[in-house]
Amino acid sequence: MEKGNRSRQVLSRIATNDKHGENSPYFHGWNAYERNRFHPTQNPQGVIQMGLAENQLCFDLVEKWIRENPNASICTREGADQFKEIAIFQDYHGIKEFRQVVAKFMEKVRGNRVTFDPDRIVMSGGATGANETFMFCLADPGDAFLVPSPYYPAFDRDLRWRTGVQIIPVDCHSSNGFRLTRAAVEVAYKTAQESNINVKGLILTNPSNPLGTTLDMETLKSLVAFVNEKNIHLVCDEIYSATVFNSPRFISVAEVIQELEHCNRDLIHIIYSLSKDLGFPGFRVGIIYSYNDIVVSCARKMSSFGLVSSQTQHFLTSLLSDEEFVDNFLSKSKKRMAKGHHDFTKGLKQVGISCLKGSNSGLFFWMDLGSLLKEQTFEAELELWRVIVDDVRLNVSPGSSFHGLEPGWFRLCFANMDDQTGEVALERIRTFVLDNGKKGDEGR
Amino acid sequence: MTQRRRSNQNSSPETELQTPETTGATAMRLIVPLQGIVQGRGGLILGSLIPCALFYFLQLYLKRNRSPNPPPRSTSSANLGELPRTSSRSNLSSRGSIGPVQISVRASSIAKPSDSPYYIGLEKAAEDPYDRLDNPNGIIQLGLSENRLCFDLIEKWVSENLTDSIMGREGGELSISGIATYQPFDGMTELKVAMADYMSQVMGRTVLFDPSQLILTAGATPAIEILSFCLADQGNGFLIPTPYYPGFDRDIKYRTGIELIPVHCRSTDNFMLSMTALDQAFNQARKRGIKIRGILLSNPSNPVGNLLSRDMLYGLLDFAREKNIHVICDEIFAGSNYGSEEFLSMAEIVESEEFDRTRVHIIYGLSKDLSLPGFRVGVIYSFNEKVLAAAKKLTRFSSVSAPTQRLLVSMLSNTRFIEEYIETNKKRIREIYHLFVAGLEELGIRCAESSAGLFCWANMSSLIPSYSEKGELELWEQLLNIAKINVTPGSACHCIEPGWFRCCFTTLSQEDISVVMERIRKVAETCKSSC
Numbered sequence: 001m002e003k004g005n006r007s008r009q010v011l012s013r014i015a016t017n018d019k020h021g022e023n024s025p026y027f028h029g030w031n032a033y034e035r036n037r038f039h040p041t042q043n044p045q046g047v048i049q050m051g052l053a054e055n056q057l058c059f060d061l062v063e064k065w066i067r068e069n070p071n072a073s074i075c076t077r078e079g080a081d082q083f084k085e086i087a088i089f090q091d092y093h094g095i096k097e098f099r100q101v102v103a104k105f106m107e108k109v110r111g112n113r114v115t116f117d118p119d120r121i122v123m124s125g126g127a128t129g130a131n132e133t134f135m136f137c138l139a140d141p142g143d144a145f146l147v148p149s150p151y152y153p154a155f156d157r158d159l160r161w162r163t164g165v166q167i168i169p170v171d172c173h174s175s176n177g178f179r180l181t182r183a184a185v186e187v188a189y190k191t192a193q194e195s196n197i198n199v200k201g202l203i204l205t206n207p208s209n210p211l212g213t214t215l216d217m218e219t220l221k222s223l224v225a226f227v228n229e230k231n232i233h234l235v236c237d238e239i240y241s242a243t244v245f246n247s248p249r250f251i252s253v254a255e256v257i258q259e260l261e262h263c264n265r266d267l268i269h270i271i272y273s274l275s276k277d278l279g280f281p282g283f284r285v286g287i288i289y290s291y292n293d294i295v296v297s298c299a300r301k302m303s304s305f306g307l308v309s310s311q312t313q314h315f316l317t318s319l320l321s322d323e324e325f326v327d328n329f330l331s332k333s334k335k336r337m338a339k340g341h342h343d344f345t346k347g348l349k350q351v352g353i354s355c356l357k358g359s360n361s362g363l364f365f366w367m368d369l370g371s372l373l374k375e376q377t378f379e380a381e382l383e384l385w386r387v388i389v390d391d392v393r394l395n396v397s398p399g400s401s402f403h404g405l406e407p408g409w410f411r412l413c414f415a416n417m418d419d420q421t422g423e424v425a426l427e428r429i430r431t432f433v434l435d436n437g438k439k440g441d442e443g444r
Numbered sequence: 445m446t447q448r449r450r451s452n453q454n455s456s457p458e459t460e461l462q463t464p465e466t467t468g469a470t471a472m473r474l475i476v477p478l479q480g481i482v483q484g485r486g487g488l489i490l491g492s493l494i495p496c497a498l499f500y501f502l503q504l505y506l507k508r509n510r511s512p513n514p515p516p517r518s519t520s521s522a523n524l525g526e527l528p529r530t531s532s533r534s535n536l537s538s539r540g541s542i543g544p545v546q547i548s549v550r551a552s553s554i555a556k557p558s559d560s561p562y563y564i565g566l567e568k569a570a571e572d573p574y575d576r577l578d579n580p581n582g583i584i585q586l587g588l589s590e591n592r593l594c595f596d597l598i599e600k601w602v603s604e605n606l607t608d609s610i611m612g613r614e615g616g617e618l619s620i621s622g623i624a625t626y627q628p629f630d631g632m633t634e635l636k637v638a639m640a641d642y643m644s645q646v647m648g649r650t651v652l653f654d655p656s657q658l659i660l661t662a663g664a665t666p667a668i669e670i671l672s673f674c675l676a677d678q679g680n681g682f683l684i685p686t687p688y689y690p691g692f693d694r695d696i697k698y699r700t701g702i703e704l705i706p707v708h709c710r711s712t713d714n715f716m717l718s719m720t721a722l723d724q725a726f727n728q729a730r731k732r733g734i735k736i737r738g739i740l741l742s743n744p745s746n747p748v749g750n751l752l753s754r755d756m757l758y759g760l761l762d763f764a765r766e767k768n769i770h771v772i773c774d775e776i777f778a779g780s781n782y783g784s785e786e787f788l789s790m791a792e793i794v795e796s797e798e799f800d801r802t803r804v805h806i807i808y809g810l811s812k813d814l815s816l817p818g819f820r821v822g823v824i825y826s827f828n829e830k831v832l833a834a835a836k837k838l839t840r841f842s843s844v845s846a847p848t849q850r851l852l853v854s855m856l857s858n859t860r861f862i863e864e865y866i867e868t869n870k871k872r873i874r875e876i877y878h879l880f881v882a883g884l885e886e887l888g889i890r891c892a893e894s895s896a897g898l899f900c901w902a903n904m905s906s907l908i909p910s911y912s913e914k915g916e917l918e919l920w921e922q923l924l925n926i927a928k929i930n931v932t933p934g935s936a937c938h939c940i941e942p943g944w945f946r947c948c949f950t951t952l953s954q955e956d957i958s959v960v961m962e963r964i965r966k967v968a969e970t971c972k973s974s975c
Contacts, residue, residue, distance in 0.1 A: 015674040015834035075606040084595040090817040137551040266545045282846030298555040305666040309845035310818030
């Protein structure tokens with residue numbers, strides 16, 4: 001029986017559905033950037049990338065360290081004698097010293113107010129892999145996780161695509177600065193229950209993406225109490241923990257549970273990565289940290305699908321053991337972020353555009369362009385977004401891709417550019433706002 | 445691709461794993477019937493006697509399950525012995541009656557200590573590794589298909605070629621942005637180009653690989669999982685010839701929900717796949733209501749080490765076309781064929797004929813042929829655009845680390861080095877293979893005919909106390925605990941004939957072989973005298 005017809009080749013549902021969510025404008029804007037990349041001298045009219053939260057502020061510090069520490073790399077004469085042992089090391093527990101320095105680094109970022117056990121550190125394919133692995137460990141297909149919105153667009157893929165888990169958004173509003181409240185979580189939980197959806201936990205990003213804000217102790221405590229009451233999990237994605245450049249200081253869930261007497265630690269889990277704080281997304285270092293022994297065991301077995309290259313583990317062990325370097329890096333990084341954030345938000349304020357008040361962290365800011373919308377709808381927001389990408393030539397991320405409720409908000413990333421490019425970007429936005437403001441006035 | 449060697453800094457004390465779940469679930473089962481008794485039906489005496497008796501039996505049941513010699517555990521749970529036990533345990537008592545924490549069904553089963561001798565043996569060997577000088581009574585690892593024969597060549601290459609540190613040279617300047625920033629998740633173009641050429645070289649330049657059909661993943665382990673997610677849904681099945689690599693049970697069954705349907709191969713055929721058996725297995729699966737979506741093959745095969753012939757490859761393609769299913773070829777040992785038979789890639793077959801290529805997919809990696817398992821570099825090679833598009837998105841979860849990609853671009857592009865490496869590697873594997881197999885023959889142990897891989901497939905059925913899986917495992921335990929060598933028993937590979945063992949020999953030096961043979965001889969003599 002000849003069935004050589006290509007079109008009848010059967011693929012899986014996963015391969016053919018669009019639950020990966022990559023058809024959203026969040027990803028489309030990147031294409032515009034790829035086609036026409038800005039360069040200060042070679043392509044000054046190109047699109048400036050402000051849609052990718054990448055931290056390139058302190059590469060100079062890292063480059064200097066690498067030059068001064070050739071034995072940290074197995075790719076140098078000084079380090080080559082370690083090549084063999086590193087190349088053959090494939091234990092999914094990871095290099096012990098690597099886990100130890102990661103634990104120490106995480107402690108340092110939290111002001112040494114908490115301790116982390118290196119044996120609870122499990123590797124994953126970036127935080128992307130960590131997010132997914134937690135879902136595989138904590139929920140079955142059809143189960144749901146509560147996610148405060150607006151949220152990181154790729155959660156749609158990371159949490160749902162292969163796992164079959166649903167996302168139930170927890171609404172946050174601009175009227176109270178998009179602050180997450182226990183009440184909002186309870187509403188979302190109750191609604192899910194009424195629809196017979198089995199909620200397995202709450203996953204939140206703290207510091208928040210896209211808001212750039214941190215949770216206070218009281219809110220964190222109330223959320224921990226909530227999950228304990230309902231016996232559901234709390235997964236805290238703390239990937240931006242070292243990007244807090246202003247007060248209030250960062251409070252990790254690790255700190256919270258230290259203070260609480262009656263907390264079931266089996267419910268508490270942390271996601272971390274070196275992609276944002278250190279600016280190493282290319283290294284693919286995701287960290288799963290759980291207080292639940294069974295989850296650690298299961299996640300560790302699954303880490304075979306996303307282990308960190310032993311070469312990378314080896315390098316990072318050296319880098320992060322250098323306390324002087326780490327302290328200097330963290331402090332300079334914060335200063336540069338604070339400056340970038342300040343310059344942009346101040347420049348925007350001068351033309352009447354406000355950014356979310358109280359934002360103290362992240363590699364981006366959450367900007368309110370509601371006054372520029374023709375009407376307060378998401379269609380109008382997308383229209384405005386297309387103009388910004390195509391005419392103003394800035395790739396920014398429209399709020400709708402973050403599943404927020406209110407149109408007009410945009411996320412702009414600033415930590416991936418030098419001062420010169422930053423100035424160009426700011427100037428473009430200011431010019432655009434002023435031009436449109438004038439048009440708006442004329443119309444009235 | 446094979447199980448990991450634990451860092452041997454400290455051996456964990458053997459502690460049992462008693463999950464809060466099992467305690468809670470068992471308790472609930474007894475409390476509910478108790479209520480009926482206590483609430484008056486049995487009267488006061490019965491109402492107090494029976495609960496006491498039940499409680500006593502509960503304790504006895506729990507105690508029996510918590511045996512003094514805990515069941516051997518896999519690498520994963522070994523670490524649990526080192527974890528601070530306070531957190532979850534103290535909360536158990538303070539938690540009250542809300543019940544155990546629910547994790548996923550999948551996680552509960554995965555987290556359990558593995559009962560596969562494959563993993564148990566690997567862990568034990570890692571805890572007490574043999575070293576000729578420092579630990580001459582340690583366990584000799586023959587259960588991990590690792591190749592240490594050619595590191596001298598790699599070290600020489602590194603010292604002569606790598607001077608740039610972990611950073612690349614972007615436009616002549618040492619720059620971190622070339623490796624630290626986000627890269628394409630399915631691999632840098634330069635590495636795809638270098639990998640395509642390397643694969644062609646390793647397979648004897650009889651086939652060309654197109655870089656645009658190549659996807660890079662963090663090891664062959666995620667490569668096979670990603671491919672599975674693309675080709676089949678939960679509950680579907682892949683046909684797989686036995687014996688097969690034990691890791692497939694993890695790679696495919698952990699999260700995809702796809703079933704592996706064994707197609708048994710026999711020693712009379714030197715464990716070569718028979719089309720009749722394949723057809724039978726397909727029909728039987730269909731009768732059971734399982735939709736078969738593909739065939740998963742290892743070529744060269746693991747654990748036997750034989751090669752698929754041209755006729756067989758054609759036959760498989762015909763079969764796949766007839767049933768409209770996929771063919772997945774794991775060719776990870778392609779460069780480790782030391783025999784006289786030439787390796788034939790499925791890519792070569794489809795290139796030369798008018799086949800529907802969109803059903804053919806190849807898995808590769810650098811863990812075996814180049815001995816770089818730590819670097820996590822795997823390949824999906826497919827002729828199917830849709831599969832490539834979906835797999836590319838899935839590499840988001842399993843990308844190759846950028847510094848490693850840069851290093852490999854240098855290494856793989858150096859064709860002269862690769863040429864020397866491939867030839868020397870084959871030669872050294874061949875030498876060790878002959879010595880090892882000859883050593884076994886002197887002990888009356890014959891091996892299946894093989895010409896590739898890092899292992900041999902040895903027939904120890906004359907030594908097992910009973911011709912059964914039980915007998916095989918008894919011999920395996922004796923070899924592990926008395927002879928102190930870790931080999932992989934055929935049952936872990938789903939072999940239908942008891943008594944076969946996979947022995948990996950490419951981590952051994954020639955001196956080590958005599959030690960291994962001596963140890964086996966002692967056990968063999970004990971077995972013969974007691975049989």
